[in-house]
Amino acid sequence: MKCPCNPSKLYESCCKKAHLQIKSVTTPEALMRSRYSAFVLANIDYLQKSHHSSTRPSKLEKKEILDWTKSVEWIKLDVLQTTENNVEFKAYFYENGSLNVIHENSHFVKENNYWVYKSAL
Structure with a gap:
């Protein structure tokens, strides 16, 4: 399966790692990409986990x-x-x-020693 965040990569070698182990995410961009993929895949548990506790x-x-x-x-x-x-990103959908x-x-x-989404600026 192609990765939703970047169709030139396989999900297995891209966002799946983050979805299985959030602490493997090393940059804000990687987290944002993994969150986009989680939206596409309806992985709500990951979206919750990758959201700051004060704004979850x-x-x-x-x-x-x-x-x-x-x-x-x-x-x-x-x-x-x-x-x-x-x-900064654009996510397109119908x-x-x-x-x-x-x-x-x-x-x-x-x-908790890993990247999380805090807010939109």
Whole structure:
């Protein structure tokens, strides 16, 4: 299977490592890519684990995110810029027959000795 974050790589040698062991993620960009792949694969447990404890979605929000990720068709991820703790990206998806894009500059920090998503800037 091709990796959702980068179709030129195999999932097995890309984001699967992060999904199995979050501490293997060494950069904010790698974490962001693994989170995108988790959205595509509806891996909500990984999305929760890779989210900072102070901003982590509630159990109700977790269910809503799961339902949403399954209702859209993910197209591709474009990483626009990476700085020390931030990653700007565009994630494209179809929802209700329309092409949409999430354009975000995400902020990442370390918590419990591994990278986590903290917030959008």
